[in-house]
Amino acid sequence: MTAHERISAAIHAANDDGRTALVPFITAGYPEPGGFVSTLNTIATAGDVVEIGIPFSDPMADGMTIQRSSFEALKKGVSLAWIFDELEKAGGFGVPLVMMSYLNPLLAFGYDKLAERALETGVCGFIVPDLPFEESDEIRSALEAQGLGLIQLVTPATPDARLKMLCDASRGFVYAVTITGITGGDVGLPKDLASYLDKVSSMSTTPVCAGFGIREAADVAAVGKHASGAIVGSALVEVLERGEDPTAFLSSLR
Amino acid sequence: MTSLLQAGEADALLQASINGDLPDERGRFGPFGGRYVPETLVPAFERLEAGVKEHLHDAGFQADYQRELREWVGRPTALTYAPRLSERWGAEVWLKREDLAHTGAHKINNAIGQALLAKRLGVKRVIAETGAGQHGVASAAACARVGLPCAVYMGAVDIERQAPNVDRMQRLGAEVIPVESGDKTLRAAIDEALRKWVTDPAGIYYLLGSAVGAHPYPYLVRELQSVIGQESRAQMIEQAGALPDAAFACVGGGSNSIGLFYPLLGDDIELIGVEAGGTGDGLGQNAATLATGTPGVLQGSYTIILQDDDGQVQETHSISAGLDYSGVGPEHALLQATGRVTYLTAGDDEALEALEELCEAEGILTALETAHAYVAARKWAKKNPGKRLLIGNSGRGDKDMPTLTKYPVRIANSEGGSNDGA
Numbered sequence: 195m196t197a198h199e200r201i202s203a204a205i206h207a208a209n210d211d212g213r214t215a216l217v218p219f220i221t222a223g224y225p226e227p228g229g230f231v232s233t234l235n236t237i238a239t240a241g242d243v244v245e246i247g248i249p250f251s252d253p254m255a256d257g258m259t260i261q262r263s264s265f266e267a268l269k270k271g272v273s274l275a276w277i278f279d280e281l282e283k284a285g286g287f288g289v290p291l292v293m294m295s296y297l298n299p300l301l302a303f304g305y306d307k308l309a310e311r312a313l314e315t316g317v318c319g320f321i322v323p324d325l326p327f328e329e330s331d332e333i334r335s336a337l338e339a340q341g342l343g344l345i346q347l348v349t350p351a352t353p354d355a356r357l358k359m360l361c362d363a364s365r366g367f368v369y370a371v372t373i374t375g376i377t378g379g380d381v382g383l384p385k386d387l388a389s390y391l392d393k394v395s396s397m398s399t400t401p402v403c404a405g406f407g408i409r410e411a412a413d414v415a416a417v418g419k420h421a422s423g424a425i426v427g428s429a430l431v432e433v434l435e436r437g438e439d440p441t442a443f444l445s446s447l448r
Numbered sequence: 449m450t451s452l453l454q455a456g457e458a459d460a461l462l463q464a465s466i467n468g469d470l471p472d473e474r475g476r477f478g479p480f481g482g483r484y485v486p487e488t489l490v491p492a493f494e495r496l497e498a499g500v501k502e503h504l505h506d507a508g509f510q511a512d513y514q515r516e517l518r519e520w521v522g523r524p525t526a527l528t529y530a531p532r533l534s535e536r537w538g539a540e541v542w543l544k545r546e547d548l549a550h551t552g553a554h555k556i557n558n559a560i561g562q563a564l565l566a567k568r569l570g571v572k573r574v575i576a577e578t579g580a581g582q583h584g585v586a587s588a589a590a591c592a593r594v595g596l597p598c599a600v601y602m603g604a605v606d607i608e609r610q611a612p613n614v615d616r617m618q619r620l621g622a623e624v625i626p627v628e629s630g631d632k633t634l635r636a637a638i639d640e641a642l643r644k645w646v647t648d649p650a651g652i653y654y655l656l657g658s659a660v661g662a663h664p665y666p667y668l669v670r671e672l673q674s675v676i677g678q679e680s681r682a683q684m685i686e687q688a689g690a691l692p693d694a695a696f697a698c699v700g701g702g703s704n705s706i707g708l709f710y711p712l713l714g715d716d717i718e719l720i721g722v723e724a725g726g727t728g729d730g731l732g733q734n735a736a737t738l739a740t741g742t743p744g745v746l747q748g749s750y751t752i753i754l755q756d757d758d759g760q761v762q763e764t765h766s767i768s769a770g771l772d773y774s775g776v777g778p779e780h781a782l783l784q785a786t787g788r789v790t791y792l793t794a795g796d797d798e799a800l801e802a803l804e805e806l807c808e809a810e811g812i813l814t815a816l817e818t819a820h821a822y823v824a825a826r827k828w829a830k831k832n833p834g835k836r837l838l839i840g841n842s843g844r845g846d847k848d849m850p851t852l853t854k855y856p857v858r859i860a861n862s863e864g865g866s867n868d869g870a
Contacts, residue, residue, distance in 0.1 A: 250759075250760065251630070251760045251761040251762075252630070252635065252639050252746065252747065252761055253639075254486070254639045254642045254643060254747070255486045255488075255643070255646065256643075257643075258629070261629055261630075265629075265630070268760060273758040273760075274758060274759075275758070297484060297745045298744045298745045298746065298753075298755065298759040298760075298761070299758055299759040299760065300759070301744060301745060301759060302744065302755065302757065302758055302759025303758075303759065323486055323487075324484050324485060324486055324745070324748075325484060326483065326484070326485060326486075326487060326490050328474070328483065329482055329483065329484055346487075347486075347487045348487065349487050349488040351488050351491050351492075351649055351650070352487065352490070352491065353491060356490070356491075360487075371487070371488065374488055374646065374647060374648065374649065375488075375646055375647045376643045376646055376647070
C-alpha cells in the first residue's frame with residue numbers, strides 16, 4: 195500500500211466501523227514546542243488521520259486562530275526541519291499523518307528532500323492551500339514518485355467541470371471546503387451544504403473530508419451524512435490554547 | 449542573478465519582453481509570476497483574466513479610460529527640466545511629474561483603470577490594500593468617481609505614519625479597515641484583503657495597487673501604468689530633443705517603475721530601479737528585495753522575496769511606507785535576471801537628504817518613496833558627467849509630513865540665502 199492509499203484506507207476503515215472519519219488539525223509546536231509530540235499522541239488516539247499545520251508567515255487562507263498559532267509557533271522557532279526531526283524521534287503515531295503547508299516553506303525545503311523526509315516520518319500526504327492544480331506539476335510529481343499524496347481542495351465556488359478534474363487528481367482524500375471563506379468561521383455551516391457535499395462525493399472515487407467551520411458534534415453529524423470525514427482545526431487549536439483536554443473535546447464530537 | 453536563467457535564455461526572454469509577448473498564457477515572465485492562489489479564488493481570477501482580455505484593449509473601454517486620464521486625472525503630467533539640480537549634479541536632469549496627477553501620485557492611473565474595469569465586470573463593491581495610503585486614496589477617489597463602494601485595508605503601523613491619507617480616504621467615502629495581524633504593514637494588508645475577497649469572490653473586485661500578486665495583476669497594472677513611460681518618451685523627444693541616457697525610478701512592489709521602464713525597454717537607455725536600503729544590509733533592516741532576496745512564492749507570485757532559510761517571509765524596514773514590502777513584481781525579477789534593469793538601494797538617511805535637496809533646488813516636495821530614486825540618480829550623475837537623466841517623480845510628499853516633522857531641516861541654503869531657524 196502506498197502512503198496516500200494508507201490515508202484513504204484509514205478513512206474507509208472508520209466508515210466501515212459506522213463512524214465519520216475524524217481528522218483533527220493542530221498547528222505544529224503550538225502552544226508550546228515541547229508539547230508537540232505528546233499532543234500528537236493524544237489526538238492520534240481520537241483521530242483517524244491527523245493533520246499537522248506548518249506555521250507560515252503569510253497564512254492568507256486562515257482566520258485569526260490559525261494565524262495566531264502560526265505566528266506564535268514561528269516565534270518559538272518551529273520549522274519544517276524541526277517538525278520532521280520531532281516526528282522521527284517519536285517513531286510513529288499509529289495513524290497516517292498529513293501536512294498542511296503554504297507552498298513557500300516546502301519550496302525552500304526542496305521537493306525531493308520533502309518527499310524523502312515525509313516517507314521516513316510517517317507523513318503520507320500534503321495539503322497546500324495556496325497551490326492551485328495548474329501550478330502543482332513539480333511538487334506533485336516529486337510526491338507521487340514516492341507514493342505520497344497531494345490532497346486537492348475543492349470549494350462551493352468551484353465549477354462542476356473543475357470539481358471533477360480536482361477530484362480525479364486528488365490523492366488520499368478530497369478536501370471539501372464547506373464555506374466560501376477562510377478557516378475558523380463561526381457563522382455556522384451553509385444551508386446548501388448537503389447538496390454540495392453530495393455532489394463532491396458523487397464525483398470522487400477517493401473519500402471526501404469536509405473542513406472549515408466544523409466546531410461541534412452537530413457539525414460532524416451534519417457533514418457525516420454526506421461525506422466520509424470531518425476535519426476539525428481552529429476549534430481544536432482553541433481548546434489547546436486554553437489549556438483544556440483535547441481528548442474530552444474530540445470525544446465530544448463523536 | 450543571471451544564474452536564475454538558463455544560458456542563452458536571458459536574451460530571448462528580454463526580446464520577448466520588448467516585443468510585448470510577456471507574460472505568457474500562464475502569466476509567466478520567464479520563470480517568474482504565475483498564479484498561486486487559494487482554490488476559492490481560482491474562478492474569480494479566471495473571471496478577472498477573461499474580463500481583462502475582453503475590455504482592457506477594447507476601443508470603448510480605452511475611450512473611457514483615456515478621457516478619465518485627461519479630464520479627471522489631469523494627464524499628460526508635465527515633464528519638468530530641473531536647472532538647479534542639473535547644475536549641482538553636472539548633468540541634464542528631467543523629472544516626470546506624477547506628483548501632479550490627481551491625488552498626488554502615479555497610483556491613480558491604475559486605480560481609475562481598474563475601477564472602470566470593475567464597473568464593467570458588474571461587481572457590487574471594491575476592496576483595496578494600501579501601504580503609504582496613496583493607493584488607498586487613489587482607490588477611494590476612483591471608486592467615488594465610478595460609483596462603487598470601497599473598503600481599504602491598511603496596516604496599523606502605516607495608519608500611524610500616514611495619518612493624513614487615512615482622513616482623505618474616509619472623506620472620499622471609503623471605509624478604512626486597520627490590519628492588526630502580521631507585520632501590520634503592506635504585506636499584512638494584502639493578506640487581509642485576500643481573506644476578505646475569499647468570502648465573496650463573485651461580488652467583490654480586488655483593486656490591487658502594485659504590479660505584484662497573481663496573474664493577471666502584474667500585467668494589468670503594468671498596462672495601466674505604462675502611460676508614464678509612453679508620455680515621458682514623447683516629451684523627452686519634444687522638450688529635450690532626445691531620449692535620456694539613463695532613467696531612474698523607485699521600486700517597492702514596482703508599479704511606477706514598470707510603468708516608466710516598460711515603454712523604454714527597447715531603447716538605448718540605462719534603466720535603474722532603486723529599492724529601500726533602510727538602515728542597513730541585515731535581514732529586517734531594509735526592503736531591498738532584488739538586491740538581497742531569493743526566489744520564492746509570496747502572495748500569488750513566484751518572484752524574488754525576502755525570506756529566511758525556512759521560507760518564512762521576513763519583515764522589512766523603510767522610512768517610506770510605500771517601499772516597505774518583502775516582495776517585488778515578477779516582471780522586475782525577470783528584468784533583473786536578464787540584466788536589462790539594474791537595481792540599486794538607497795538608505796533612509798540618504799532619501800531624506802535627497803528629499804531636502806529637491807525641495808530646496810527645485811521647489812518640489814517629493815514623496816519619501818520617490819526620494820530614493822534621486823539618491824541613485826545623483827550618484828550616477830557624479831560618475832557620468834554631462835549625461836541626460838530622467839527621474840520618475842512618482843508622488844508628492846505632503847503625506848509624509850508626520851514623518852518629516854520628526855527630523856530637523858538639515859540642509860542649509862547652500863547658495864547664501866536666509867536660513868531662518870533651520
